[in-house]
Amino acid sequence: MTQKRAEASLEHLRRVFTVPEGDDSTLARIDREISRNLAGFLKDHIVSEEREPAKLERDFMESSMPEDPCFVSEEARFLLEKVVAQSVHTASPAFIGHMTSAIPYFMLPLAKIMIALNQNTVKIETSKAFTPLESQVLGILHRLVYGRSPGFNDGFYRKWIQNRDHALGVFCSGGTVANLTGLWVARNRMLAPREGFAGVSEDGVIAGMRAWGFDHLVVLVSKRGHYSLKKSCDVLGLGKRNLVVVDTINHRIDIADLRRKIAEQKARRAGIIAMVGVAGTTETGHVDPLDEMADVATEHGIHFHVDGAWGAPTLFSERYRPLLKGIERADSVIVDAHKQLYVPVGAGMTLFKDPLALDSVEQTAQYIIRKGSRDLGKHTLEGTRPGMAMLVHSGLHVLGRKGYEMLIDLGIGKAGQFAKIIQASDDFELTTEPELNLLTYRYVPDWARDCLKSASPHAAARINDALSDLTEQVQKTERARGKTFVSRTRFELPQHHSQPCTVFRVVLANPLTTRQILGEILDEQRQIAKDLLDGATGRKLRAACAAAKP
Numbered sequence: 001m002t003q004k005r006a007e008a009s010l011e012h013l014r015r016v017f018t019v020p021e022g023d024d025s026t027l028a029r030i031d032r033e034i035s036r037n038l039a040g041f042l043k044d045h046i047v048s049e050e051r052e053p054a055k056l057e058r059d060f061m062e063s064s065m066p067e068d069p070c071f072v073s074e075e076a077r078f079l080l081e082k083v084v085a086q087s088v089h090t091a092s093p094a095f096i097g098h099m100t101s102a103i104p105y106f107m108l109p110l111a112k113i114m115i116a117l118n119q120n121t122v123k124i125e126t127s128k129a130f131t132p133l134e135s136q137v138l139g140i141l142h143r144l145v146y147g148r149s150p151g152f153n154d155g156f157y158r159k160w161i162q163n164r165d166h167a168l169g170v171f172c173s174g175g176t177v178a179n180l181t182g183l184w185v186a187r188n189r190m191l192a193p194r195e196g197f198a199g200v201s202e203d204g205v206i207a208g209m210r211a212w213g214f215d216h217l218v219v220l221v222s223k224r225g226h227y228s229l230k231k232s233c234d235v236l237g238l239g240k241r242n243l244v245v246v247d248t249i250n251h252r253i254d255i256a257d258l259r260r261k262i263a264e265q266k267a268r269r270a271g272i273i274a275m276v277g278v279a280g281t282t283e284t285g286h287v288d289p290l291d292e293m294a295d296v297a298t299e300h301g302i303h304f305h306v307d308g309a310w311g312a313p314t315l316f317s318e319r320y321r322p323l324l325k326g327i328e329r330a331d332s333v334i335v336d337a338h339k340q341l342y343v344p345v346g347a348g349m350t351l352f353k354d355p356l357a358l359d360s361v362e363q364t365a366q367y368i369i370r371k372g373s374r375d376l377g378k379h380t381l382e383g384t385r386p387g388m389a390m391l392v393h394s395g396l397h398v399l400g401r402k403g404y405e406m407l408i409d410l411g412i413g414k415a416g417q418f419a420k421i422i423q424a425s426d427d428f429e430l431t432t433e434p435e436l437n438l439l440t441y442r443y444v445p446d447w448a449r450d451c452l453k454s455a456s457p458h459a460a461a462r463i464n465d466a467l468s469d470l471t472e473q474v475q476k477t478e479r480a481r482g483k484t485f486v487s488r489t490r491f492e493l494p495q496h497h498s499q500p501c502t503v504f505r506v507v508l509a510n511p512l513t514t515r516q517i518l519g520e521i522l523d524e525q526r527q528i529a530k531d532l533l534d535g536a537t538g539r540k541l542r543a544a545c546a547a548a549k550p
């Protein structure tokens, strides 16, 4: 598609920077349509059939920079035809495969304010009211996590919420940077300055290990931990192999193995930077026994970090809050606002129980983030950042605790209902019971189920392999059809001799997903599976079952 070129002129520049396009321009029309009916606009413009990535790439092969400008209306047309049409309808109630889901409608006009103002929250000189607003949002979430602990009362929050030298937490682009920030602080606090050593941030990891007498530095997390923790270990100079993986029992960290691994690490003279509890694992939504982990952390004096990227907002719910018992004992907790706080992508937070914790990463400079200033950039890993906290503020106020509570309760309730539907069917198998609003399952025809029951571990492995192929193909076919979407993942199933199996993964965060839609998803998958079982996939599964017969 070639775009009509405009003329490069001062006039053109002036127009794109200042005067909105005329009322009848494509851009103005799109703006009106979006404002009137965002959901309808997206539905009309997103083409749901899957196109090969290679075909999509053909529209984006040009590497030379266009010399002359084009009209905004032309670019808008290109975006509609080539980008919007081939984007993913994450807001669809039948899109229940990932942690990126619908956002409430009011975010759209409010986001325009944020973009139009173009504040930069690194320093107060470019963000003014956005700076205390961000601190307030961090304070509200800090109170959600820690506010029921002794001492975390009105007086505490009055003292710290807008403190110019210290912070209750930091805002960032998402869970990955939030985890990195938590571990960064943990590392710097552990390898603190001491005689002859200026601290790890000044002298580096090697000098830090020497000064503190460690041969290694490690972080512990269960095998369901998010891969961003590996990246953190890499970036912080620990090395990915020093992310020590702890076994799980029913997808939650095994406390006995945690204790064993701590002892092993101490024996090899490793400094334990942190142990990470997961509140809502990415794959199955399980919550580690945080209270017991906090006991272990206290006993050994280890920094306790909780990855609540997904699950921390469960604290809004009076009913389900107890699932996260112990989170208030964590030294640091992360929350992804673009997950269950329902703001657009690009917002995460790390909260620290101790308002002085972030001192260990404080950075000042001459022209900005000066010592004694209120600049948020003193404590953030990132420099220039958008005013995303504004949208979190809006979510917290427009929905309120009760609104978020309803969203959480709805999601978890729906996951329970979906699990029951799956369990009641004779051809789907629930592979993980939902604890929050995630669950996994797979299609197993009744005859294969019978074979599995009596099969030896060796024979079961063959059957499970064939079932994994089937699951993968069903998921890919469903995705290609584009009507509904669930994702897939692979892990060992304790109920099947701990053999690795591919399973469907469902995330129930969209309040508009109905029981009927869930039923339709199962019907579609059942139909696809039956078709596939008529072909090579079916032959493989039948052969595996025949071989399992005594």
Ligand SMILES: Cc1ncc(COP(=O)(O)O)c(C=O)c1O
Binding pocket: 099, 173, 174, 175, 176, 177, 179, 226, 228, 278, 280, 281, 282, 307, 308, 309, 310, 336, 348
């Ligand atoms: C438990 C958990 N932690 C961390 C992350 C990373 O978050 P982000 O993708 O926002 O960087 C995710 C993302 O899904 C997650 O599920």
